[in-house]
Amino acid sequence: MTKALVLVELKNGNAKKSSLESIHALASQGVEVDAIAFGPDTTGNKDKVAKAVGGQGAKKLLIADSADLKFYQPDIFTATIAATFKAGGYQILAGSASSLVKDLFPTIAVRLDAGLAPDCVAIKIEGASLSAKRPMLAGKYFATLKFKAFPAVVSLRPNVLTIGADSGQSAQIVATPPSGSIRAKTLEVSGAAGNSRPDLTEAERIMSAGRAIKEAANFKIIEECADVIGAAVGASRAAVDAGMAPHAMQVGQTGKTVNPNLYIACGISGAIQHLAGMKTSKVIVAINTDPEAPIFQKADYGAVGDLFAVVPELTKEFKKLLSAG
């Protein structure tokens, strides 16, 4: 039987949904899955995480905890996962294509002498063969990759694959000592404090604004609406370059590639660089004064109007709808 190890990331003590998507994708194809999680975050949350990963079909939850792992340390993660992978007789390493996994998996692939299929939108296991589909050229086309042999290292784009119904099973918790020594040391993480909104790359809903927002302070009207529907807030490159938003909020080429269920573009014309980062969103809404704006060609729903007039009304309508249930 094919065995897979899935890296599970935690947020606020819970297994991230995107990590569970990877477990389900493999377990539902008959692969025996174990999960591995790192860091002091796991300490008080072992049972909760074991239930979440077990519910999706993971047999064991390996926990590599150490006070040194308060922050992501690539050298330790690499050594620990590689050692666990070899000792456990696994054939597949998988995880959600988060910023951590995108950084980490290529290194592990080389250490395991394995191929890599990053940021995939579909994965198929047939006997000893694994193939995966991934977007190329910012989603302009798709390529299907086939591994010549195991081991295979695969990351899956968040929000594309689903999770299954909770089986009610819990994974068996196994302590796994971290190994390796730190060469590049993460000292601290700065700048994320006070932001309770979901991260752009994992958000299921996103509201973005372009240069039409005019100044940074006006993002408030976007944020108010976004908070009603639990959306992350993004910006176009034009808005970022004009100093209206930080680069971390930029969606599109040289910014973030996002894949939410709902993307609401406010005052964004739809430059090809922006479309590159968001066109795989499941439902796209565009609000723009210019009926000829290219964004309307990609939008499922377009509203010809001024964002300053429409967005506050949208906030009201969302509130009305969601309070009615």
Place this chain on the structure above:
Amino acid sequence: MKIAVLVKQTPDTETKANLGAQGLETTGLKFILNPYDEFAVEEAIQLRDKLKGEAVVVSLGPDRVVDAMRTALAMGCDTGIHIKVSEDELKKLDSFTVAKALASALKQKGPFDLILAGKQAIDDDALAVPQMVAEFLELPRVTVVTKLEMSADAKSAKLRRAVEGGAEEVIEVTLPVLVAAHKGINTPRYASLPGIMKAKQKKVELIELAALGLSSNDAKVTYEKFELPPEKAPGKIFKGSPQELAEQIVQHLRNEAKVI
């Protein structure tokens, strides 16, 4: 300080995808220096100017990739190393093999104190080759770097890398190290006219992929099938007062798209 900059020549952003049996048809495509690699080149030049030494640009691909290398040389890199493969062979290589070839060339021509690269190439968006090169060379690496601060003795560096949620990790590392640059680390210069003239005279050394003992047989994955995304049906466009527009949007999101 001896610095290597890994660059890739990629299709231009505006490229329309024409697909053939082996993937993107390259005939007639406009190619550019991968935008993220410009940040790496700029960082290399600034550090070379400050700390003295040399900045060597390295690229793998058919003869056309020398154009991207000339851009880096025109910006200010000193010399180049071109690992040559045919257009057909290139299509059969994976990140693993490309990284192994780059690492092998760097080992031959090194040692380098610092290896710079762009954090990702805009054609395959894999974010993989820089880390893989570092691992083949058994070096530490830091990716998605928005700031690189060299210590006074240039023996270690403090870096910032962008992570999720707008946060940044602060990292300390002893050289040699591989750094994959992100937007924000600097503002890449445009090549000056004298720079472009000078670049034509700069030396680019040629190494055949086979001379590194590698071929597409070493690839761990093969690309089997290529397809365009499904065409999206035209959307609905609403007109009316702001309130009517908002009502239309919300009603369709709830009842038709079922995402709210």
